[in-house]
Amino acid sequence: MQGGAWLPIAFEVVLLVGALAVLLVAVVAGRDRRFWGPAAGLAFAGAALAGVLQWREVSTSGAGLFFTAQGVSFAKSPMVVMDGLSAFGAIVLGLVGFVGFLAAWDLVAKVGRRGPELVSLLLLSLAGLHMMMATPNLVVIFLGLETASISFYVVAGFLRRQKGSAESSFKYFLLGSLASALFLYGVALTFAATGSLTLYGGNSIRDFFSSTIVTQPGILLAGMALMLVGIAFKVSAAPFHQWAPDVYQGAPTGAVGFMAATVKIAGFAALARIFGAGLVSQVDTWTPIVAVLAAVSMVVGTVLALVQSDVKRMLAYSGVAHAGYILTAMTAGVAGVPAMWFYVSTYAFMVVGGFAVLSTVSGSDSSKVPLDDLKGLVKRSPEMGWLMTFVVLGMSGMPFFAGFVAKVFSFVTATAVPAPWPANDHGYLWLVVLGVVMSVVGLAFYFRIIGTMFSTPDDQAELQEAGLPVRFAVIVSAVITVAFGIVPWPLIEAVRDAFPI
Amino acid sequence: MTVSIADWFKETANWVFILLAIPTLLGAWRTVTSNNIVRSVLYLVVSLGGAAAMFLSLGAAFVGWTVVLVYIGAVIILFLIGIMITRAPLGMKAELSHASNVRMPAALLSLSMFVLVAWGLIDAFSNTAIEPFEPTPTSDIANLIFSRFVVPFEVVSIVLLAALIGGIALARRDDGGGA
Amino acid sequence: MTVTVTWYLVLAAALFSMGAAGVLIRRNALIMFMSIELMLNSVNLTFVAVSKHLGLIEGQVAALFVMVIAAAEVTVGLAIIVAIFRFRSSANVDELSELRG
Numbered sequence: 001m002q003g004g005a006w007l008p009i010a011f012e013v014v015l016l017v018g019a020l021a022v023l024l025v026a027v028v029a030g031r032d033r034r035f036w037g038p039a040a041g042l043a044f045a046g047a048a049l050a051g052v053l054q055w056r057e058v059s060t061s062g063a064g065l066f067f068t069a070q071g072v073s074f075a076k077s078p079m080v081v082m083d084g085l086s087a088f089g090a091i092v093l094g095l096v097g098f099v100g101f102l103a104a105w106d107l108v109a110k111v112g113r114r115g116p117e118l119v120s121l122l123l124l125s126l127a128g129l130h131m132m133m134a135t136p137n138l139v140v141i142f143l144g145l146e147t148a149s150i151s152f153y154v155v156a157g158f159l160r161r162q163k164g165s166a167e168s169s170f171k172y173f174l175l176g177s178l179a180s181a182l183f184l185y186g187v188a189l190t191f192a193a194t195g196s197l198t199l200y201g202g203n204s205i206r207d208f209f210s211s212t213i214v215t216q217p218g219i220l221l222a223g224m225a226l227m228l229v230g231i232a233f234k235v236s237a238a239p240f241h242q243w244a245p246d247v248y249q250g251a252p253t254g255a256v257g258f259m260a261a262t263v264k265i266a267g268f269a270a271l272a273r274i275f276g277a278g279l280v281s282q283v284d285t286w287t288p289i290v291a292v293l294a295a296v297s298m299v300v301g302t303v304l305a306l307v308q309s310d311v312k313r314m315l316a317y318s319g320v321a322h323a324g325y326i327l328t329a330m331t332a333g334v335a336g337v338p339a340m341w342f343y344v345s346t347y348a349f350m351v352v353g354g355f356a357v358l359s360t361v362s363g364s365d366s367s368k369v370p371l372d373d374l375k376g377l378v379k380r381s382p383e384m385g386w387l388m389t390f391v392v393l394g395m396s397g398m399p400f401f402a403g404f405v406a407k408v409f410s411f412v413t414a415t416a417v418p419a420p421w422p423a424n425d426h427g428y429l430w431l432v433v434l435g436v437v438m439s440v441v442g443l444a445f446y447f448r449i450i451g452t453m454f455s456t457p458d459d460q461a462e463l464q465e466a467g468l469p470v471r472f473a474v475i476v477s478a479v480i481t482v483a484f485g486i487v488p489w490p491l492i493e494a495v496r497d498a499f500p501i
Numbered sequence: 502m503t504v505s506i507a508d509w510f511k512e513t514a515n516w517v518f519i520l521l522a523i524p525t526l527l528g529a530w531r532t533v534t535s536n537n538i539v540r541s542v543l544y545l546v547v548s549l550g551g552a553a554a555m556f557l558s559l560g561a562a563f564v565g566w567t568v569v570l571v572y573i574g575a576v577i578i579l580f581l582i583g584i585m586i587t588r589a590p591l592g593m594k595a596e597l598s599h600a601s602n603v604r605m606p607a608a609l610l611s612l613s614m615f616v617l618v619a620w621g622l623i624d625a626f627s628n629t630a631i632e633p634f635e636p637t638p639t640s641d642i643a644n645l646i647f648s649r650f651v652v653p654f655e656v657v658s659i660v661l662l663a664a665l666i667g668g669i670a671l672a673r674r675d676d677g678g679g680a
Numbered sequence: 681m682t683v684t685v686t687w688y689l690v691l692a693a694a695l696f697s698m699g700a701a702g703v704l705i706r707r708n709a710l711i712m713f714m715s716i717e718l719m720l721n722s723v724n725l726t727f728v729a730v731s732k733h734l735g736l737i738e739g740q741v742a743a744l745f746v747m748v749i750a751a752a753e754v755t756v757g758l759a760i761i762v763a764i765f766r767f768r769s770s771a772n773v774d775e776l777s778e779l780r781g
Contacts, residue, residue, distance in 0.1 A: 009652070016659060023666075079652040117670035124663045131656055139742045143656045146749045147663055150756050154667030157760055166764040173760050174712055177753055178703050181719040184746065185696055188726040189618070192689065193625065195734050197742060218621025514683040522691055529695050529718050533702035538710055545714050548695075552721050559688065561728045561740050564747075568721075571747055576717065576754050583710055583758045587765040607704035615697035619690045626686045626733070637737060645741050657748050664752035671759040 007057055008066040008082040008134065010050035011090045015127040018043020019120040026116035033108050033115050040119045044101050047126065048094025054087035063501045065136065065200060078136055078201045081501065085277075085337065086134035088498035089269045092345045093262060096352060097126045099476050100258030103356035105469035107254025107364035111158060118158055122258060125151035129266035133273055136199040138187040141270055145183070145234065148266065149176050152259050156251040164367030168250025175233070175243040183230025189223030199278030200501070209281040217285075224286055227274060228293075235267035236316075237293050237323040238300035245308075248316035254364030256312065257355030260319060261348035268326055268344050276334035277500035283333040284420035291331045291419075291428050297324030298438040305445045311369045314445060315354055318395060321442060322347055328435055329410040331428045332417045334499065339406075339413040341495040346402035346484050350394045353477025357388040360466035360474075374449065376457025383471070384463065385453050387478040394481035396446035397439050401485035409492070411435055517558055525551030542580050549573055560636045688729035695722035709761050713754075720750045 006013070018040060025036040065078030101122060108115040128147025135141055153176060157169020191197050194208040214220060229240060236244035248256050275286050301321030308314040322343075329339035361377065361384070362369045378385030394401040415427040466474075484491050510516050528548030535541045549572045556565030646654055695718055702715025724743040731739020 012656075012659075019662070079649065114670050114673070117666050121663060121666055121670070124659055124666075127659060128656070128663075135652070137653070139745055140653045140656060143653055143660060143745060143749065146753070147656065147660045150660060150667060150752060151663045153756055153760060154663075154670055157671060157763065160671065160763045166760070169760050170709070170764055173757055174703070174709070174716075177713075177716045177757070178700075178719075180753075181699070181716055181723065184720070184723050185726070188723050188730070188742075189621075191739065191742075192622070192726065192730045195730075195736070197738050216621070216625040219618070219625045222618050222621050512682045518683045518687060522687075525691065526694060526698075529698045532714055532718060533698050533706065533711070538708060541711055541714060545717070548718065549721060552695075552725055555688070555691075555725060556728055556743075559728050559732045561732070561743070564724070564728055564740050564743050567744060567747055568724075571751055572717075572721070576751060579754055579758055580710060580714065583761055586762050587710070604705050608701055611697040611701035611704065614700065615693055618693040618696075622689045622693060623686055626684065626689060637740060641737055642740055642744070645737050646744075650741050650745075653745055657745055660749060660752050664755045667756045668759045671756075671763045 005066065007050075007054060008064075008080045008086075010053065011047050011094070011130050011134070012127040014046040014050050015043055015123045015130075018046070019123040019127075022116050022120045022123065031113050031116065033105075036116055036119070037105075037108070040101060040123060041098065043123055044094060044098035044126075047130075048091055048098060051087055051090025051092075051094050054082055054090055055084075058082060058084055058087045059497065078198070079140060080134055081136050081200065082134065083501040084498040085269060085272060085500040086130070088341060088495065089133045089265065090130055092341075092348065093126055093130055093265055096261050096265065096345075096348045097122070097258070099349065099473045100255075100261060100352045102469040103257050103352055103359065103473040104254045104364070106359060106467050107252050109467075110254075110363075110365040114158070118155065118255070121151040121155055122255070125155075126262060129262050132266045133269035136201065136204070136273075136278070138190065138197050138199070138274070141274065142180070142184055142187060144266075145270075146180060148263065149180060149234075152176075152263065155255050155259060156247055158255070159252050159365055159367070162250075162365070162367050164250035165252060166250075168247045168367070171243055171250075172247045179230050179233030179240070182226050182233070186223045186226030186228075186230060189219055189226065191223075193220035193223055199274065205278050206280070209279075220282075221285065224275075224279065224282065225289070228271075228286065228289060231267055231271050231274075232293055235264050235271075235323050235326075236320050237327060238297040238320050241297070241300065241317075241320045241323075244320060245304075245313045245316040248319075249310055249312045249369075250367050252364065253312065253355060253359040253362060253366050253369065257352035257359075260316075260355070261351040264319070264323070264326075264351075265344050265348055268330070268340050271330060272334070272337045272340060273500050276330070276337055280334055287331045287333060287419070287428075288421040290327050291431050294324045294327035294331065295431055295434055297321060297327060298435055299324075302438045302442045305442065308445075309371055311358060311371055311374060311449065312355075314371075314449070315351070315358075318442070318445070319351065321438065322395070324438075325407055325410050325435060328414045328428070328431055331419070331431065332413045335417055336410075336413045337499055338492070338495040339409040341498050342409050342488075342491060343406040345491070345495075346394070346406055346480065349477040349480045350391050350403070353391045353474050353481070354388065354395070356470055356474045356477070357384050357391070360384055360470055361463065364470075371449070371452055372458075374452045376455055377453040377463070380457050381463035384466070384474065387474050388453060389450055390478040390481055391474075392446050392449050394485065396443055399485075400482075402481045402483075402488070403485070405485055405488040405492075407435070407439060514558075518555075521551050521554050521558065523551075524548070525555065538584055539581075542577060542584070545580070546573055546577055549577075562636050563639045563642055685729050685733040689726060692722040692725040692729065695719075695725065709765070713757055713761070717750060717754070720746055 021039045029035040063083030066080040125148040128144040131144030153173040159165040233240040305317035329336040394403040397403040411432045531544040553568040699715040699719035727739040727743040
């Protein structure tokens with residue numbers, strides 16, 4: 001085995017070793033979080049480092065396909081792919097995972113002796129999520145998806161004695177399993193239509209489309225539609241978003257940021273891999289469907305966020321709307337991948353930061369966060385109040401915040417390439433107009449949150465001091481939100497190389 | 502070309518298929534519609550048994566016997582244990598289903614999905630006869646799993662590890678405080 | 681006219697639709713869960729039938745992986761259901777109404 005052959009799966013290996021180390025240390029040294037916590041932190045940081053090494057390898061010697069039979073060339077039937085998409089995804093997932101883990105640090109203390117299990121599930125889920133974007137094989141994408149889903153079902157229900165947590169876990173489990181089954185049937189029908197389970201390499205789906213004219217497209221359409229529905233479920237795009245508000249609200253606040261952010265990163269990366277790269281020849285078929293999903297998500301997410309009274313539900317519906325804006329970028333096909341990456345990587349930090357602040361306000365093991373909990377936050381805790389203000393402004397897409405650059409990038413991308421339906425040279429202009437309108441409407445509830453934070457508090461009680469890791473997580477998220485809003489060029493340069501092969 | 506019923510039944514593969522399809526479909530139908538949970542589980546056994554026999558008739562012996570061992574052997578037992586622990590109602594209960602205003606759209610949605618997919622399948626695959634009963638050597642499957650599919654094999658081990666940890670974390674009694 | 685791969689595939693589509701209808705219509709947690717198992721089983725049937733049709737073994741291997749996943753899902757799912765419903769009298773989804781908005 002040559003040294004380089006480990007690099008493509010280094011991210012997963014580091015996380016798996018980290019998860020096992022956490023469990024072992026907890027058994028040997030004791031269940032106090034001080035003993036095994038560093039191991040988990042090292043694993044998240046090491047995973048991000050593995051992503052950096054992959055990125056360097058890809059930019060010096062190019063992307064590659066890996067792991068097949070002995071004696072059979074890699075190009076023939078690959079199982080792992082290392083390219084711009086997977087390497088950039090590894091860096092983002094590693095960093096977001098690290099920050100999300102810090103944000104969950106207070107929750108770890110509250111779950112008592114079961115802390116190591118919680119953290120090892122987070123580590124394993126991250127490995128599965130990266131597997132989704134680092135493989136050309138549709139079955140392996142499903143396996144990665146299930147690794148993450150099964151871990152997250154448990155994390156959502158970790159506080160068994162709270163009704164909300166248990167209910168959230170159960171709803172997530174039933175609807176998530178349904179989505180997985182739909183995605184898998186889509187894979188099976190695509191297998192039936194193309195005779196291949198792999199996107200690249202010999203006898204692949206791409207080969208099939210380059211050598212065959214599809215005369216009976218019915219079964220292929222059904223397969224693509226079902227896969228799209230499965231992914232839309234996971235990234236909570238409307239009309240497949242119904243689980244998101246209930247799950248976000250019921251799950252322990254300290255861990256929601258991690259779950260919501262990482263699953264979106266991996267879901268959109270998998271969308272780019274399967275549809276952008278693998279089914280690139282069918283681009284005229286699937287972009288109109290993606291455009292409709294994007295439109296419905298923006299409208300449903302924004303309008304329903306307006307009428308919520310719970311901040312977690314509000315952020316959940318805002319997540320639905322953000323899924324719509326990211327899908328807007330993907331209507332450009334594979335050309336939309338840079339805009340997708342810019343949006344999803346900055347938005348992920350905002351989500352982690354936002355939920356981290358909520359966990360310091362209402363308790364990391366809370367399942368409900370009524371808007372009143374934020375009342376007068378800026379006076380009660382200026383640090384948390386101002387950082388939360390930055391994060392919310394970032395989500396709302398105000399100029400000089402990362403959300404603004406992300407939205408502009410996404411809208412420009414959607415109009416850059418000609419659209420197949422309705423056929424024109426300006427791309428999905430109607431979608432962009434709708435997106436701008438919905439961004440303006442959305443300001444209403446973002447400013448409702450900010451207004452509540454700046455109002456006079458009912459009681460002058462000082463906010464309970466949050467742990468140092470949680471504060472660090474919030475500061476990092478807010479800094480990223482502001483920094484990439486003012487100086488977005490380094491990230492824009494980077495995402496231009498983050499393409500799937 | 503007209504084919505008489507008698508000719509049709511001369512083909513062993515045909516009546517084997519029909520013989521297996523009827524219990525598989527009926528079992529699935531009753532699993533979904535039965536008002537008695539224990540009966541639902543037992544009908545699921547019938548449906549899965551039919552499917553396992555179908556895998557055998559397609560030559561996928563290893564998959565077929567795995568269904569028997571894993572599903573009928575283990576998963577069904579887990580379901581029965583689940584019924585016992587949750588003290589689910591054992592008799593006839595009409596309230597196990599949603600009201601009819603939810604039922605109709607859901608049924609129509611499923612039916613239309615079936616019609617569309619079935620139409621696509623018939624459109625694409627009609628008249629491609631297959632040779633049933635010819636078994637795939639299990640060693641071929643083993644070779645494939647441990648050569649090309651070794652990475653997914655390892656990923657599956659991660660899934661099982663996650664399920665193991667998750668199951669313990671949810672079910673374990675908590676002595677030392679915590680939620 | 682002898683048995684073709686279409687028959688198996690259409691049968692699998694019928695099973696899948698029944699399972700989907702079951703998840704949408706029933707409100708007992710365990711029956712919904714069994715319907716999901718039916719759906720996964722019909723996916724396996726599709727994989728194996730296509731694999732037979734094309735003369736590839738990949739479909740059978742995929743079906744085996746799906747079975748492992750289904751078993752893992754059952755384990756976690758029942759752990760969740762047991763954790764929730766241990767202290768309630770029935771396993772009906774309607775009784776879960778903590779989260780509304």
